[in-house]
Amino acid sequence: MHYRAVETTDEYVARLETGADWRAEIESLADAVGAEAGWFTALGAVQDAELWFYDQDACEYNPIEFDEPLEVAACVGNVSRLEGERFAHTHAVLSDDEGTTYAGHLNEATVWASEVHLRVFEAPLEREYDETTELDLWL
Ligand code: ZN
Numbered sequence: 268m269h270y271r272a273v274e275t276t277d278e279y280v281a282r283l284e285t286g287a288d289w290r291a292e293i294e295s296l297a298d299a300v301g302a303e304a305g306w307f308t309a310l311g312a313v314q315d316a317e318l319w320f321y322d323q324d325a326c327e328y329n330p331i332e333f334d335e336p337l338e339v340a341a342c343v344g345n346v347s348r349l350e351g352e353r354f355a356h357t358h359a360v361l362s363d364d365e366g367t368t369y370a371g372h373l374n375e376a377t378v379w380a381s382e383v384h385l386r387v388f389e390a391p392l393e394r395e396y397d398e399t400t401e402l403d404l405w406l
Contacts, residue, residue, distance in 0.1 A: 269405065269406070271390070273304070273388040273389070273390060274388065274389040274390070275386045275387065275388060275389075276387050276388065276389045277300065277302075277386075277387045278384065278385065278386050278387070279296065279300055279383075279384070279385045279387070280382065280383065280384050280385075281296050281382075281383045281385065282380075282381065282382060282383075283296075283309075283311070283378045283380075283381040283383060284378060285378055285379060285380065286314075286377060286378065287377070287378050288375050288376070288377065288378070289313060289316075289339075289342075289357070289373065289375065289376040289377070289378050289381065290355050290357050290373060290374070290375060290376070291375075292378060292381075293307060293309070293344070293346070293355040293357065293383060293385070294346070294352075294353050294354070294355045296383065296385060297346045297353045297355065297385070298353055300385075300387060302346055302353070302385065302387040302388075303346075303347075303348060303353075303388075303390075303391035303392070304345070304346055304347050304348075304387070304388040304390060304391050304392035305345065305346040305385050305386055305387040305388055306343075306344075306345045306346075306385075306386050306388070307342075307343070307344055307345070307346070307355070307383055307384060307385040307386070308341075308342065308343050308383075308384050309339065309342040309343075309344075309381055309382060309383040309384070310339050310340070310341065310342060310381065310382055311338075311339045311342075311378070311379065311380045311381030311382055312336060312337065312338050312339060312379040312380050312381070313336070313337050313339055313361070313376040313377055313378060313379055313381075314336055314376075314377040314378075314379050315332075315333055315334050315335065315336075315337075315376060315377050316332075316333045316337055316359075316361055316373065316375070316376035316377075317330050317331070317332050317333070317373075317374045317375045317376065318330070318331045318333070318359070318361070318369060318370070318371035318372060318373055318374065319331070319371060319372040319373075319374050320371050320372070321372065321402070323400075326400070326401035327401075328372070328374075330374065331369065331371065333361065333369065335363065336379065337361040337362060337363055337369075337376075338361065338362045338363075339359055339360075339361060339376075339381065340360045340361065340362045340368065341359065341360045342357065342358070342359040342360075342373065343357075343358055343359075344356050344357035344358055344373075345392070346385070346392075347391070347392035347393060347394055347405065348391060348392065348393045348394065349393075349394040349403055354394065356372075357372070357373040358370070358371065358372055358373060359371070359373040359376075392405055392406075393405070393406045394406070
């Protein structure tokens with residue numbers, strides 16, 4: 268286990284732009300406020316979505332695509348540095364018109380409406396390739 272203390276410096280609420288990409292908008296928010304690291308929660312609705320499921324045997328992501336409006340019943344993630352860029356690691360629980368849920372790593376989704384709460388941490392967080400999982404994990 269690797270751990271460290273973090274201190275929250277600022278907190279923001281944001282409404283993401285309709286028609287924009289959900290994850291890119293959170294990364295833009297982090298850019299706009301100069302957040303090198305943070306944690307966020309969000310909710311809202313999207314017009315489509317691509318979730319990723321990580322196959323632990325093959326060590327690769329498999330996409331699951333949705334070409335329909337979905338509620339973002341819950342969304343949680345964090346902001347850290349990946350190869351010098353801000354990366355919003357984003358997970359979401361999406362629901363359809365019958366309340367059926369789909370969940371996973373959110374790669375992309377087109378915003379319909381959203382409300383985000385971002386807590387910014389003082390110290391930056393960096394990701395680096397991990398040979399065991401073949402994922403980019405925190406240092
Ligand atoms: Zn993930």
